[in-house]
Amino acid sequence: MTDLLQLPWHEARAAASGRELVEASIRAIDALNPKLNAFLHIARDAGEGMPVAVKDNIVTTGMPTTCASKILGAFLSPFDATAVARLRTAGCSVVGKTNLDEFAMGSSTEHSAFGPARNPWDTSRVPGGSSGGSAVAVAARMVPAALGSETGGSVRQPAALCGVVGLKPTYGRVSRNGLVAFGSSVDQIGIVTKTVRECADILGMIAGHDPMDSTASTHPVDDYAADFDTGVRGLRFGVVREAVGQLEGEVRANFDEALRVLRSGGAIVDEVSVPTIGYAIAIYYIVANAEASANLSRFDGIRYGHRSARARTLREVYFESRGEGFGDEVKRRIMLGTFALSSGYYDAYYGRAQAVRAKLRADFDAAFGRFDYLLTPTTPEPAFPIGAKTDDPLSMYLNDIFTAPANLVGIPAIAVPSGFSRQRLPLSLQIMAPRFEERALFRAAGFFELETGYWRERPPVCA
């Protein structure tokens, strides 16, 4: 029965009932979660349908939402996120909430208040983050699909480290209603699956305008899998020169091999410069943190979540509830963001970062004038050991170096498995496309997947 979860889901759906699929999923979760810590909550009353997991910063009725933080206590949302409601309407069943870095702030899931998730390819290593639990849930075949969220790469990077597909849609493509806000001008719900086709199917279910999200786009929803097997002949792929220049060793060799695969399909592959891309991390860590400092001010011990037992005055309710409830990384980012917005520093930090961001967008627009797609590896290195980077926040931030640009300029981007390192750790190719060109993205990613077939490999923990 567990073999159902190895199949692409349109095959699984044909082979079993919705009840059998949910039961298979819950069994797999029970077997593997104690070792992998991918799930913070398992919905044993999940009923029937195609099993999906939801990152625990996306609200769901009938089960808790913790954002992997102590500050939300036993919060039960009175409403479903729009994306969750749409999945349910489309016949999916939410089997659990997945682990993440607290409030989606991190690249390893080590900042979860409930312990890290573990990479199924090597459980001494991180699965990436912040959507680490979602990536593990799919990679270890506990569910065929999971929702995650992106602010600087938090779906693509863990997907890369866990050897699965991760999509960040165009900003505004998927409603943010019910996604606990972190960086409002960059946040998007993203999708993790084992194959490109499944990813396209899920996007079709959740994409589209929503009156509850004023940043959601009215751009028509496409038939995302329509060009899935039409190949890449004549399509123009731009390799981002400033990204590739730094690459060496296995990651370089793997990336070059990916380019060879694309060329073998008749793609035109050339270099392109995106001069401002080197500043993306600096821009991101001002803009996202500034927005986060505003968004996280709602966690104040008044309406929900943790209220400090020591608080005797209103001021103490705020200061001590937040001091006790937030982890160190969250506090660090709130402090950076508060600083960047504070009087005397706003123009020099937030204002300047937004201007450089606009320049970055102009660079991307120019590059897309000559190319249909832009390419980089998804991450500079494969999964690192748990604990290796937790003492150095800045070195952790640099994991987002290839992913954060797409968030800042609002374009869609997908991570696809591209092979393995000598240590049998997944490697990943990132493909970016212009805004609302997800259908084209699936075309390129679908070709690459068909040629390479890495999705058929299973982590040792699944054997």
Add this chain to the structure above:
Amino acid sequence: MKIDRTEAKRIADLAHLEFDDAALERMAGEMTKILSYIDQLREVDIAGFEDVAAGEQTPLRDDVPRPPVDRAAVAANAPAFSDDGHFVVPKVIGD
């Protein structure tokens, strides 16, 4: 950009975050290191890109009432909620 203890305390107060002395010291050091990295943004020529948000509008909806969130669900999540539907907090005046 160097963040010293005084500056860290100013920011912590704005952010409504309580830190003990050791934690504040650590935070000041970490922020200094991160801001030093971020300071490379100063070297970028931003001529022509300063007025980013010009012309942007937030879409508005009609001012028509909609059903509110279920009060029982709100009460269930609240640390302290009175029978007549108020969030209970410590006395504000005379703080």
